[in-house]
């Protein structure tokens with residue numbers, strides 16, 4: 129049943145999908161992988177595990193986002209799969225969020241194309257008909273946190289270095305309204321107000337307390353926990369769960385869908401400002417110097 133999916137991917141024609149491959153797994157299910165998105169299917173269970181693999185930190189570049197969008201479309205249209213576990217193949221990092229290099233020193237057309245892809249991945253994940261469980265096995269700032277927030281359930285590995293949150297203000301930028309809406313829907317208005325203004329990155333215990341994640345487990349139990357949560361969610365008849373999900377999420381998604389173009393223009397003019405470019409460059413430089 130396609131209650132929510134089926135929208136078009138509006139991306140630059142000809143973005144290279146890398147060495148995409150489709151083979152048959154041991155259980156007969158199609159296994160497909162691109163350079164940066166690994167899909168491990170379990171056809172018998174109806175579950176696909178997506179492993180993000182864009183080292184070193186799974187930053188969400190335009191090419192990576194494009195591969196992910198295509199992968200999600202394929203899974204959404206394949207009736208074999210009813211659930212996705214979203215996790216990382218990069219040790220200690222779930223995702224460092226949006227790729228800062230896509231937002232620095234480029235032209236307005238590039239910023240517009242990039243932002244459309246960011247919107248698209250959010251809509252694809254947020255409106256998916258499938259059950260999405262995030263198995264967060266690493267740090268998850270900003271866009272990384274947003275991806276996790278689109279999921280139906282979040283399991284975080286218990287490691288104090290694995291902080292999660294929308295830290296945009298620390299970079300001198302602003303979480304867009306639809307990031308904010310997704311966060312408010314998850315942790316409530318007061319907690320979101322504080323978290324967004326202060327750019328808070330929550331360690332596991334605090335993330336659980338505030339409701340940013342649903343469960344914190346030892347790192348070696350993250351996949352088994354995600355599987356057991358998934359089986360609980362898949363026990364619900366699809367049509368009832370999907371209609372309920374749609375009822376809960378439609379207004380938030382429509383908020384963006386209705387003003388997608390204006391949101392792109394807003395992003396382009398904001399990110400093109402000299403002062404914002406300067407802040408992002410300083411932040412990137414600090415990240416680079418951290419090692420030395």
Ligand SMILES: CC/C=C\C/C=C\C/C=C\CCC/C=C/C(=O)SCCNC(=O)CCNC(=O)[C@H](O)C(C)(C)COP(=O)(O)OP(=O)(O)OC[C@H]1O[C@@H](n2cnc3c(N)ncnc32)[C@H](O)[C@@H]1OP(=O)(O)O
Nearest residue numbers: 187224225226227228229267269270271301395398415416
């Ligand atoms: C009224 C409203 C008006 C206007 C609003 C309109 C629009 C809104 C405008 C903007 C919205 C933008 C929303 C942005 C969302 C984002 O996601 S921004 C990205 C935020 N991400 C971060 O802050 C994370 C930064 N990274 C880290 O903290 C750490 O790297 C890490 C904890 C993830 C991992 O730490 P380490 O393992 O120690 O790794 P390193 O720090 O050494 O990093 C390795 C390598 O990777 C580079 N890198 C890290 N993060 C990014 C990134 N996000 N993008 C690009 N590159 C990144 C880092 O520089 C290192 O590079 P090298 O030195 O090896 O070259």
